[in-house]
Amino acid sequence: MPLSERDRVRIALKPRRTRRQWIVGGMCVLLGFVMVGTVQTNDTTGVLASARESDLLQILDDLTQRRARLEEETRVLTSARDQLLSGSAEQVIAQTRDRVRALSVLAGTVPVYGPGLRIRITDPQGVVDSSIILDCVEELRDAGAEAIDINGRRVVVNSWFADGRDRGISIDGVVVTSPYVITAIGDGDTMAAAMRIPGGVADAVNAVGANFAATSMQDVTIDSIVQPHKPRYAAATS
Amino acid sequence: MIPALGLLLGVVLGVVLQPAVPLWMQPYLPIAVVAALDAVFGAFRALLAGVFEDRVFVVSFLSNVIVAAFIVFLGDQLGVGAQLSTGVVVVLAARIFSNLAAIRRHVFKA
Structure with missing residues (x-):
């Protein structure tokens, strides 16, 4: 009698403790164990391990x-x-600020103070002309003057001098008259010596019949300033 | 009966013990598992056809696992391990499907 599939399954499912059943069972244990182990290894260690x-x-x-x-x-x-943190930016700003300060003094855009020389030229007869004043300014610059003021007018790099129409001297278009008080900041003794050299400014003033007096001072202040003007033609290269 | 219980026991053991697969085995074990599954499905088909033999099952199980692992090992040595293991898996999966089809015909007569 041929067995149906149902019968065969039923027979197979009947527990038989034969040695072969145990061997097959043991292999199935191994299979299930390894299968789960592999799945879990894949889960836990991810792609790299396998x-x-x-x-x-x-x-x-x-x-x-x-x-x-x-x-x-x-x-x-x-x-x-690092560039932002290391303070190099701050250093650049500080250096720039120092340069601006030094250039402002030279350009005459800020009030300055320091040791210097005060020259007083009294000229009641009106014999001192602009060339003498220009000589005086040049001598002071040669002697190291860093800032010069004449009767409240700051003398800077583009200042110009001319004789006044009737009397006095025109500085940058503004007429100043005697007595001329010239204040220079720098080494007072050096500048005073420069004034006194034979045939120099003091001699020239005295020669035309005016009075020249120079006083070296420890602390002088120059309050006058000039407005910086924007260059029309020259542009900075850097 | 005992094999079915054994499979269940193995799964439970694996879940409980959480075995760590040794590193050198890791490339071969998945292929070996698929090969073993093929042997199990083949055995079930043989059972339904009435030609099941324990000896055949044991031999086919072991030879399937060993040959599959060896082919993958050889592929690794030759530098085509990835492709060869893909090929082995495809072949085994095709066999499993044909076994399943036979089982389906036996059970549902369709």
């Missing part, structure tokens, strides 16, 4: 390239941050 050598090399290559890109980015950003 990946093949060539795949790992590919992954490593990708990671290396990505790391190189990120390191380059890090380097750029770090140097930018």
Whole structure:
């Protein structure tokens, strides 16, 4: 009598403690155990642990390239941050501020004080002309004057002198008259010596019949300033 | 009966013990498991056809596992491990499907 499939399954499911059943059962235990173990290994260790050598090399290559890109980015950003943090920007600002201060003194845009020389030229007869005053200014500059003021007019690099229409002297278009008080900031003794050299400013003033007096002072102040004017033609190259 | 219980016991053991698969085994074990599954399905088909033999099952189980693992090992040595293991899995899966089709015909007569 041929057995139906149902019968065969029923027979197979009937527990028979034969040695072969035990062997097959043991192998099934092993199969289930290994199957679950593999699944769990895949779950816990992810792709890398079970990946093949060539795949790992590919992954490593990708990671290396990505790391190189990120390191380059890090380097750029770090140097930018260092520039911002290290105070080099502040140093530049401080240096620039110092330069602005020094140039402001030279350009005559700020009031200044310091040791210097005060010259008083009294000229009741009106014999002192602009060339004598110009000589005086040039001598003072040669002797190291850093700021010069004549009767409240700041003398700067583009100042000009002319004789007044009737009397006095025109400085930058403004007429000043005797007595001329010239204040210079610098080494007072050096400038005083420069005034006294034979045939110099003092002699020239005295020769035309005016009175020259110079006093070296420890602390003089020049309050007059000039408005800086924007250059029309010259542009800075840097 | 005992094999079915054994499979269940193995799964439970695996869940409880959480075995760590040794590193050198990791490329081969998944393929070996698929090969073993193929042997199990083949055995079930043989059972339904009335030609099941314990000896055949044991031999086919072991040879399937060993040959599958060896092919993958060889592929790794030759540098085509990934492709070869894919091929082995495809072949085994096709066999499993044909076994399942035979089982389906036996059970549902269709």
